[in-house]
Amino acid sequence: MRLRPLALLSTVAVSALLLTGCSDSAAPEPSSTDSTASGDVCEQVAKPGTVSDSVTVEGDFGAVSTAKFELGQDVTELQRTVVTEGDGAKIKEGAYVSYALSAFDVATGDRVGDVGYVSGELLPQQVLADPTLAQVIGCASVGSRLAAVFPGQEGGAGAQVYVVDVLDTVPLAAWGEDKPAAEGMPEVKLAKNGEPAVSIPDGDAPAELKVSVLKEGDGEPVADGDTTLLQYFGVNWADGKSFDSSWSRGEPISIPGNTYVPGFVQALEGQKAGSQVLVVIPPELGYGDQASEAIPANSTLVFVIDILATQHAPAAQ
Known part of the structure; x- marks a missing residue:
């Protein structure tokens, strides 16, 4: 089993991308992004559900966590619940966000993986560049911990619980x-x-x-x-x-x-x-x-x- 698309640039994904070879341009065109996510990010956020509401989390914010929930629940759509509300600014349209997550199998409770807790492991991502990211992180406050539940394949196999820590937003110009x-x-x-x-x-x-x-x-x-x-x-x-x-x-x-x-x-x-x-x-x-x-x-x-x-x-x- 693998992490779902929220981890857009996981270490595994980057390893594969690096094999594509070199570009002959100093400043190539950026890759096109999915434009289906548009408008107010608060309107795109996935609603809480019985599974995401039931998740309890152990561990400090910004560190690898452990999630507890009832095993084997039926998940038919993406759910998001705010476990703890951060005191930072709310994520706005177009923001680039740093986040980290721990993922767990809904059927067994087993840990699927962790990503983003080590400095330099993930690039910040623009919320509206990916509909899934907008549904999970959109409108959250920096410092928030979220529980997101992803549906699996038909019949429910492969559903996952994500514990997502919204670490920060990144300025769009150098700040040094x-x-x-x-x-x-x-x-x-x-x-x-x-x-x-x-x-x-x-x-x-x-x-x-x-x-x-x-x-x-x-x-x-x-x-x-x-x-x-x-x-x-x-x-x-x-x-x-x-x-x-x-x-x-x-x-x-x-x-x-x-x-x-x-x-x-x-x-x-x-x-x-x-x-x-x-x-x-x-x-x-x-x-x-x-x-x-x-x-x-x-x-x-x-x-x-x-x-x-x-x-x-x-x-x-």
């Missing part, structure tokens, strides 16, 4: 401590929402990779092979024009295994979540002599990268 840029680097100015604007200095582009931390975060550091949730703003050194930006799309991106161009990946490694990194990438660590409509051959690229979260590859967890 401001640091001065290294000498000779492009100038970065931020709008109120955190979106950057970049001014290229006079003179030739540097021949080597240059990295400058503009904000130093306090979160989990990025390791080799990680998958990060990030915002980026890309500029061509030659003309100072932006060729691509997650900000223009209105949402951060995450690419399994951080399969960006080498200079982009090197700028991420070792940086902590919450950091903003300015990187100048020479052609050989970017696209080299490959050309596209937006990026001429042998271009030196400039990126401002906000690292919002990281999920470690399974071997690093």
Whole structure:
């Protein structure tokens, strides 16, 4: 038996995704999301049921828990009950949420698995990007513990109880401590929402990779092979024009295994979540002599990268 789709990026799922190979784009299009969840998240929440109401939980919030309930109950639809109400802000439409869960088999009471309790094990997920997530976590307060019950196959086999801890929401821009840029680097100015604007200095582009931390975060550091949730703003050194930006799309991106161009990946490694990194990438660590409509051959690229979260590859967890 396995965990249900609430654990959208479990360690098992990420392990499989990493086998798909590298992307040839520094900033690929984000994958399309299911748009069936829309409107007020409070209207999408699954209703309590006899099974979810009967669940009692032992264990501290934010740690692996144990659930007790009557075994073998019939489950025909998704149920959600608030076990304990948190004192944080309520989850709003479009929020990216960090959560952890323990899962149990309804028929036997056996533990199916636990995920999200170890730092760097799960990426935050956008509530409205997945209908199941909206039904379970939507409208809950940060700090809440929830009991969710998933129906099984026809005849009831495979039904599961989830104990879900709503840990936090993640800002959509870097929140770390401001640091001065290294000498000779492009100038970065931020709008109120955190979106950057970049001014290229006079003179030739540097021949080597240059990295400058503009904000130093306090979160989990990025390791080799990680998958990060990030915002980026890309500029061509030659003309100072932006060729691509997650900000223009209105949402951060995450690419399994951080399969960006080498200079982009090197700028991420070792940086902590919450950091903003300015990187100048020479052609050989970017696209080299490959050309596209937006990026001429042998271009030196400039990126401002906000690292919002990281999920470690399974071997690093």
